[in-house]
Every structure is written in C-alpha cells, then in structure tokens.
Amino acid sequence: MKTMKKLLIIPFLFMGLIFNSCQEEGIQIAQDNPQEAIVANSVVANLIQQTATRDGSYDNIIDGASCMNIQLPVTVFVNGLEITVDSEEDFDVIEAIFDQLDDDDDSLNIVFPITIVLSNYDEIVIENQDQLQTFIDTCGGENEADDDIECVDFVYPLTYSVFDTNDNIISTVTINNDEDMYNFIHDIDENDIIALNFPVTLIFSDGTETTANSVQELEDILNSAVDFCDEDDDNDYGDDDFDLEELNQLLVTCPWVVHAMERDNDSVSDTYRDYVLLFEANDSLKIKKRNGVIVKGLWETSESDNGVVLTLNVEGLNDFTLNWYVSELEDDKIKLQNENGNRIILRKNCDIDFDQTIARIENILKECFWRIAELEINDIHYEDQYIGTPLKFEDDGVVKLRINGEFVTGTWEIVEAGSGFALQMTFDGRPNLNLSWLITELENDKIELENQNSEMELEKVCPDADDAIVFINEALIDGTWGVAYFEEDSVDMTTNFNDYILDFLESRRVHVTGNGSDFGGSWMSFRNDDGQLKLALNFMDHDIFYELNNRWRIIEITNIRIELVDYSDNGLIEKKVVFEKN
Template structure:
C-alpha cells in the first residue's frame, strides 16, 4: 500500500510539474528542486548515484560514502507510465538499475534514505537536493584527502612495526576478539588467549592491502582491501561493501614507558567494567607532576590526592604514597593502544583483578570540576581573555579573586568591574556594564588544562589563559 501511494503521489507531482512548464530543459533541472523527488536518468544526479555505487578504483567512483540498503525505487517514462518498481539491496543492484534506464526515464526514490561515511557517521537524506549535496561533498573529500592520508610508506611503517592490530567492524565489534601481527610481511592472527588461530602473508601496492593464504579463522577476509582512512594507530579497510578497522595494540615493555606515559596524559581514562573494581571510581585523569584525579560515576570529583605520584616503570603504572583504600599500587599493562589499556591490577604481589581503561576525550566532568575552577580563579593570578584564535578587541586581563571581576587593560587601568558565581561547571558573569558589557551571563566551562579554561555561551567561545606576575 505504501508503494502504491508513493507512486500515485509521484505521478501527481510530475503532472504538476508539466502543468507549470513544457520545456524539457526545465524538467532536467528538477533534481535541484527541494520539492521534487524526480531524477532523470541522464541527469548529473543519476551520474553521482552511479559513481557512488561503482566498484572502488573505477573511473569516477566515489569511495568516501556508501548507501545504506535496502532502498525502494520506481521509474516512469516521459508519459508518466510506470516502467519499473524495485527494491535494491546493494551497490551492484543500484548501479544496474540506473544503467538499465532509458535517457527519458524518470526515477523516484522513496525517501528518507541513509548514507554512511567511511568514519561510520550516518546521514539521513530526505530529498534529491540533500542527496546531491552529500554526494558532492563526499566526492570532494575523496579527491582532496584520501591519497595523502594513506601513503604506502606510512602503511608499511605501521604494519611492519612491533605492535599487533586489533581487528573489528566499524562499530568496534567482531565475531571474536582477534589481534593480527603483520611484521615481516607475514600474518599471524591471535585470539584473546594469545593462541595463533590463522596464518598467512600480505603485500601492499597503491594503498591496497592484499591478504593471502588465510585458511582458518580469517579465511573469509582474504583478498584486496583498500586502505580508505588512516590515523594514529588506526586503519580502515574496505573490500566490496565490507569495512573493517585495524587498531594498533602494543605490548608494554620497558622501552614503551614514555609512549604509555604520553598516552595517559591525554584525556580521561575510564574503566570499561566499573563494577569490576573496588576503588569506587569510574574515571581517572593522570596529570603532569604525578597528580591523579578520580571522578565518580556521577561526574563528581571524588579525590584529588596531591600526595600521590605516579610513573610508568617496566610496563606498569606505579603509584607512590597512594591511599591504598582508593587505588592499588601497581597496575601492570598487558596490552595498550591509543584508545585502550588492558591492566592486571596488583596490591603488593597479589593480582586482585583485571580491567581495561578506555580513553575518553570528552573531559567535561573530570577536567572541569567546580573545585578545580574555583581553585584556579580564586588564586593570585589574572587571566587573559581571548577568542579561540588568540585575538580579542583589546588586550585585557581579568582578576577573579574574592569572586569579584576586575578587568585591566594593557596600561593596568581598571576598565570593568563586576562579580561572578559558579555552579555545575557554569560561570555566571554579573554586573558588567563597560568594556565587557556584552559578555555578561552564563558561560559553560567546556575544557580545562593547566592554566587555561575554554568557555562557551551559545555560538561564542572564549579562552581564559592564566597570567601570573
């Protein structure tokens, strides 16, 4: 019933179109009309669709975005006669459908449909205009970025290194937990128990990874995989309509101490299984100089133990002068990547439990507690106020001490006064009436670092950078 109604409405739409114009050229421009679902087979929109559904590497193929199937289509000829109705389930069926149309055939798409980018982002499309915009943007992205991101030199250097790679689908899942060692141009596949479950070899040419002679667990993954995205320790590969992700996973050794320490100082780290720990916290922040912050499941700051220090030693996180009721003193790192660290957690020599720390770069709770903000603003230093790019209308320093606001210009003259309050990470600037009159109101603290706060109100963002005499 749905398809019958859709066809009826589409025919009515076309009849209205021909009532308004009798010009064939005008009809060909329908795909640019937000109110029309009509696509002429010979139009630029049809060509975009065919290029998106073309096999990778073919001329004009668009490799940075995919259709999500199934998609319902129906076609009409110039006399408004239905010539075909079909549900397509993959790129091949879609491409053949459009290839089989005559020049005067007109296609209707049953919107909404979904497109998926290679980073896993999905876009809902409700009209031809939105479809053209999305496909053109993807085409530009392929043309400008893809080749330089994934050079053979970079791929070889990463795969031939000392680390394994965890293999997953785009959503991070897989049929089992597997790690692939590509060193020596061989392929050794390990399960979660470090048992070899498949072997083979690989080669690389023009951004295409050829995986050969796999006959066991990964037998279905033999063949040519196009490297479509590269990042620090991560590769996305595509073969046909399937996409997999390789994420670098390294075993901690004494030589990796600096690398792991640098990773820990980035963002917040959260236990994957919050129930599998007695320390009563979910998130941790490792700071320069040994300070550790602990954040509970509600986002509140549980403890800032300024007497505890930490370091990486022989592949383990070691805590000194720690409250033993809060944390165990030795966390051995069994595996790590840019996003996850697997731990065996010991108290003295006794293994207490195992867990995984996962990186979370949305630091709003851990990095921006009210206690931290108050400590900084109520101190003895002033703060330079700027836009995100470091510019501002003039050079101004703000003294927030005693919950007052005193604004000084470059000549150390007070040019504004007011007061401030703080609640749940939101700063309220009150009673400003001169230089910063337009900056009164509530500012959300969206990012914190040593001596720096990033504030947001509506679409405006400010930086407060600590300046001490």
C-alpha cells in the first residue's frame, strides 16, 4: 500500500517555488510535459503493473496454474510419498520423484487447508481440491500467454512524486518491492499527477541491467521485455526448456530407443518398445524394428506457439507419423506429446549398432552361451526341457547344445528373410529347434524368434563376466555336495535324497552317485533380467532327482552351503533345497 508524507497546503502563489525544488522536480516536469506523467490506465502504467504482477508459475509442479501460488509450507503426497515443501528447493525433490519412472502416471495430492496468493497479491484460504480447481480453471493453460511480464524486474527502492489536484497535496511514495508497485499503480486516482523519479534501473532475466531516464524510455524497455525470454510457464519445475538448435544437435548424437508409446490414449508400448530411431543430419530418419528391419522416413523441427515441434513422416509406420510437441528434453531422454492422448518417450543409447548385418548378428551369437528362456510351439511350452542346457554358437556354422554336461552338435546359419534376418538351426533328435526362426528382436543380451506357431527367446549367459557367477561356479566345482534339506509344499522330503553325492563338474555336467545309482544331469548358474542369481538344474526324469529340475533362485551361498528356493506365482515358497559340501 502506498504511504504518503503529506505536505502543508500552500497558497497557489508559492506553488511554482515548491515545484522548482529538487524534491518535487518530477511533478513540475509532469505538469509542463504531460507525456512524462503517469496516469491511471495509461500504456506505461499498465506495463509497470504487468511487470510487478505476482508470477505464479514457479510452483506449477504443484498447482499447474501460472496465475497464483500456494503459500509455503505445504504438505503434499508425491506418488504416495509425503513431502513437506518449505522452499523452492523442495520442488527439485518432487521433480526427482516424478523422473524416477517414465510411465507419466505421476500423482500429487495436496493436504488441505492451504493459502493461495493471487497475481494481485490477494490471499485466500482453500479448504479442498474442488475449491482450488475453481481458481485453477480461471488461469490460462500451460505456456499460454498471460499478462505478467517476467523477463525484466525493477531494481528497488524507487520513488514517485504524487500531486493530488483536488487537495493540492504533494506526496512522496517509496516503492520497495513488486507488491508495493502493483498496489501503487492499482490505486492511482484520476486526479493524481504522478511523476516517477528517474533514473530507474531495471534488470533483465539474463542478468543485464539497463537504465530509463524518462517515461518513454521506460515504456520502450518494458515493451521490449514482453517477448525477451521464455517465461517457463510449464507445469514442471526448473527450466527444462530448450530451443530448436539444442534439439537438432541432440537428436543426431546417437540412436534413440522407444521406451514407451501411446496413441489415442491406448498404450502401444508392447508393439513399439525397443524400436530404434536414427536421426540423420540430412533430415533422413531410419527406424529399426526389433527384428532388424529398417524403415526409412523424414524428420524436421519447427517452432510454434506451444513450443518446439518434431515432425515425423514414416511410410508404413503411421503411429509415428505426426507433429509431435517436445514436452521434455534431457541429454538422455526426450518426451514427445500431441493432443488426444499421443505420447512417445525416447531414451538415448549410443551403444546400439544401428545397421545390422549378417556378420554382426553372427558375432553377437558367438560371444557367449545362450540359454533357452522360452520355447512355445502351438501354445505348448517346452522350455523346461532345456533347463541348464544352453546353446553355444561357434565358427563354421557349428552350434552345440549341452545335455548332461556333453555337447550335442548341430548346424546354424543367419540368412536374409525378406527385409529382416532369420536363424536356421538343425539338430538330430531335436525337432523343436530344427526351424528357420525369424529374428523379431535382437539385442546384445536377448534374441526373440518366431516361426509360424512357434516362439523362442534366447538370453545370453557369459559366466566369466559376472563376479557373483564366478564365485558360485568356483564354489560348486570345488568338492562334492549332498542334499541337506528338501521341502515341497511345506513337506520335508529330505530323506529321499540321503546318501546321494553330487559332483558339479566344470563341463556343467553334474555327476550323481549313491544308493546304487550313477547318472548325470546339467547345471548352469546365471543372472536373469531382474538381476536375480539363479541355478538351473536338469536331471531329466532320473529317479527322484527330477524334483530338482528347476531354475532355482539362489537365496544364500557360501563355500560350503547353498540355499535355493522356487516361488509360486503369488510369491509363496513352493520348494526349497539346501546343498551342503561333504
């Protein structure tokens, strides 16, 4: 509110003397030069008030409204976590929680009551979300034009001289902040002659300072600030904004992988996840499907009132062909959006070898062992027949399948299949594998294959590349073991395995003796996609040892003891086995 030092009413005869004093020089200038006066609802008065208007965008990550703020502290639940927001630094915490997951199903619930502060500095107590939503609905949408000028600020304090023509009173008003300025301009009466005491210093959002020495100079400066910067009125925190050049440079740095995708509010992530987009400098676009097939298209970027637009045009992939608004840009992630529920999340991956060839696929297959994680033929699953029996692709078209520690030899070849590639294998006595498998997805550690009504998934196992696996293998190979405990459905069945001796051989054959028996099986330790350590055992249908055929989860292992469990679909332990060294 304005505070005025009222001066004595002086006779009109002496008014000119007062006007000529240093203190009231601005009033005299305003009288002699009307263009230097600041009057109610004038262009410059409106610009001053817009500059002093309270910016409500800095807490948009909470309220999504740029025309008001929530008074701090406030308590919120972010994706179920309770956060007390005491300062703007806590907005970083909220954004970090949001950024942990890419599904964009984030939630933020405010604990009421709260106090909001409007753009005119009025404070209102809000009791519930419906009442808050009423005020939010009065604001413009995200990044829509609004009245406040955020790209320049006054340097305070500054002073006005005010002459009330009705009462012949001259006052000096000191302005210390934006709220003082907003209310002062709002309260100007049509009978007031207002003179701003120049010079006035202003500072732009980029840190540069400028000085106005007249009303006209001030008006010009404020007008220039209207579009000087991005006001960052989006609903995240901090300035994640960017320009066209930054986007163009980032797109061509590396391949980008589809992490999630929606069209018309329906998830199509299962269809397009792991598709790879390669943006080339000549506006050419290549999209590689999971089976290695490459589709060509075009890309271009442009600017709009709603931000930067990435236009994709890919023949045969209509779900990608759209004008996408770039809603978020980070060094390793891009979020694209369009109205009507369309969204893509891309992740940068500079390790991808985009242009696959037969030679490159062969090199991937020959790197390590490959376990048969899934094998489905005519809706029947056969992967349990291959527990602990990985494939080894070797030079000269030789492929080996390890059964009971011994390798069964077959042949393999990568061939072109239409616009993709296929893996052809032959094994005597293994008709389920003797197919020409179309490669539908190819990664460095996983391959998915199809053949009419058949599907197979291979996962790479590199025993020497994981210290935990190396320890497990060395512990098992060093000495012989016995079954110290076996439980199934909470029933102790340990006695069935008494007096049996298991010898885990380096060839991954496990030799079983005891009770007049002498037979073998296969074993393999590995780490699955979830990072869990596993021990695969396969004794085929040998006596009671078929009960141990499983991909066991390793719960505990030392040099002399290993504990394994098998969980049911509802997370309960179905089986448990403990091996102890003899």
